[in-house]
Amino acid sequence: MPTAGFLVIGNEILSGKVVDTNSPFLAKQLREIGVDLERILTIPDDIDIIAHEVRQMSHDYDHVVTSGGIGPTHDDVTMDGVAKAFDLPLELDVALCDRIEKATGDHFNESMRKMATLPRGALVQESGDLWFPLISVENVFILPGIPSLFEKKFESIREQLDGIPIVLRRVYVKAYESEIASHLNELLIEFEELMLGSYPRINEPDFRVLLTLESRDTGYLDRALESLLARLPDDSIHQVD
Amino acid sequence: MPTAGFLVIGNEILSGKVVDTNSPFLAKQLREIGVDLERILTIPDDIDIIAHEVRQMSHDYDHVVTSGGIGPTHDDVTMDGVAKAFDLPLELDVALCDRIEKATGDHFNESMRKMATLPRGALVQESGDLWFPLISVENVFILPGIPSLFEKKFESIREQLDGIPIVLRRVYVKAYESEIASHLNELLIEFEELMLGSYPRINEPDFRVLLTLESRDTGYLDRALESLLARLPDDSIHQVD
Structure with a gap:
């Protein structure tokens, strides 16, 4: 049976400021598809910890989903962590950067380049009607932490997973x-x-x-x-x- | 600063059948006390996985809290896992067994001996007005998964933790x-x-x-x-x- 691990990245969850609703959502969804969720792990926004856990989960499970840490601010270090997990350099994806510029218009600024800076070789796929695409590296799907976006983005993953329902x-x-x-x-x-x-x-x-x-x-x-x-x-x- | 790790033990969480409310509760409480919660990990009811993670968390953090898997049924294997983590034998705690018998009266039966079978040297402390005591081994507090009991039992732990509030x-x-x-x-x-x-x-x-x-x-x-x-x-x- 296909297995999965879920990595929740965010100080806001560990400090009790935000309740993690992505885990119960994902658990239910994977169960419906018939993929065995074997581990849910919540860790801080720390590059080395993210790198270590992504590497381990990528090895242990067929699929890994991460949540959080892909915005434009200082505490968004998930891409850095994933890149480090697979020893990949981070590079600006010019097409994605153009896309972000188009989508954000007047609000575009330098800090958004961060959101278009991906581990080399990352797969960038369309994601339904969301302007930000679905990004994955190896068997790791990198999702946003905001629940409404996480849930919408999961639809694109769902199509790519094959399980046998329980x-x-x-x-x-x-x-x-x-x-x-x-x-x-x-x-x-x-x-x-x-x-x-x-x-x-x-x-x-x-x-x-x-x-x-x-x-x-x-x-x-x-x-x-x-x-x-x-x-x-x-x-x-x-x-x- | 004192640090903590939280280990959620339960297939019902991973399969999406039950929403884990103990994690957000504990995160908030530890934050109030000023203890840094550094990791929340949800794993299946599996002795070897529990043993491995308890051993690791006990080493990495000042305090470890576990939730779930201490009832009388086949899938309650947390005590087995904790015992294995510290290479301790499981032994019937006769005083606790008597206590369970008194508290459950007519409903007492053999399967409840399981709830009084603890890793050798486990600390058994009074826990407010709850008839079931607070059990800990080394720096690991072993709590029930049922949220109302988990929350009540946390009061006994709270008194034993010293942090500097944030x-x-x-x-x-x-x-x-x-x-x-x-x-x-x-x-x-x-x-x-x-x-x-x-x-x-x-x-x-x-x-x-x-x-x-x-x-x-x-x-x-x-x-x-x-x-x-x-x-x-x-x-x-x-x-x-």
Whole structure:
């Protein structure tokens, strides 16, 4: 299965000034496509740290997505970090610079050249109706941190990723998690490949545990669900969907 | 300054089924105390991955906080991972087991022994009015994933951390970020120690950039703010607070 890592770059997240909404968005999207997100890492705007983590994630996962640090100011050092990760020089992309100049008109100034300065060999692709293109280096997609732009830009990536979607079933259980733990363990002995989640809920009036059963094989999932329901006490099931 | 790392353990976050609210909560709290949160890492419920990352974070930061994976079910393997990180055996804490039995009464069963099975030498401390204590190993605080419990339990940690709070000033600027980028660069040459953030906002009617100025030294911060305001064009400042 294709795997992915997500690198969130931004002091504003670590200092609690901004809530990272890109991670939950990306996690849901990748799940829908069927790409396994294996790691979400938030780090400061620091060239060496970015370089180290980009290099590692690029090695460990099929796809890497980064968020943040590609604007015109002093604290936007993601391109520097990605360039360093792959030992590439940074170069002005003249076509991109012209494009930024056209898009920003009277507001264009020298600091925007920074936004057109990319690691040598970076891939510059059209990105839907956004004037700023989608930029990638090796298997690393470099996205902006602003959520509305991040989300729009993800559409261009989505088309380029192939996964096998995972099917999810949910069972809402009225018993305490500890009362059903042994049944779950037995289920996993019978269905070793089942992805089984067990999540206690303390503020729900109608159930105490949400179980999630997942698989890329629908038949396998159906059989596991049937086996689970047969194991649980009759009166303990609130709902299945 | 004291530093911290936060390790979020949970497939449910990576698969997009649950939104991680513990990270923004912890980031804000640590900022208030004045502890520098340097990394937030989300990983799956996997003993070896947990062990590796706990060992690394414990080495890299003064304090480590983990979230999730300490319940009674098969996918709760945080204690196993922490034990492995420090090469410690897992042992039943009889006093804790008795405590769990008293707190859960009729619902107590074998699977709850798992919740009382801790790495040898783990520190078990009272945690406010919560019946489940605060557990730590070396410099690693092991917290539950359920947000209401995580937040309550953090109170016990808060008392044990000493930081120097950071003071924050905000400047809301009507100009585009690219128009003020050079002024920000000059400011940072004059005030090298200033923590300066620049965040473009595209949906605000009254301003285009939020600047944040931060320092642990109030006098230094005041001088930097004065210098910034003198650099920016007169009509570009929407608000300062």
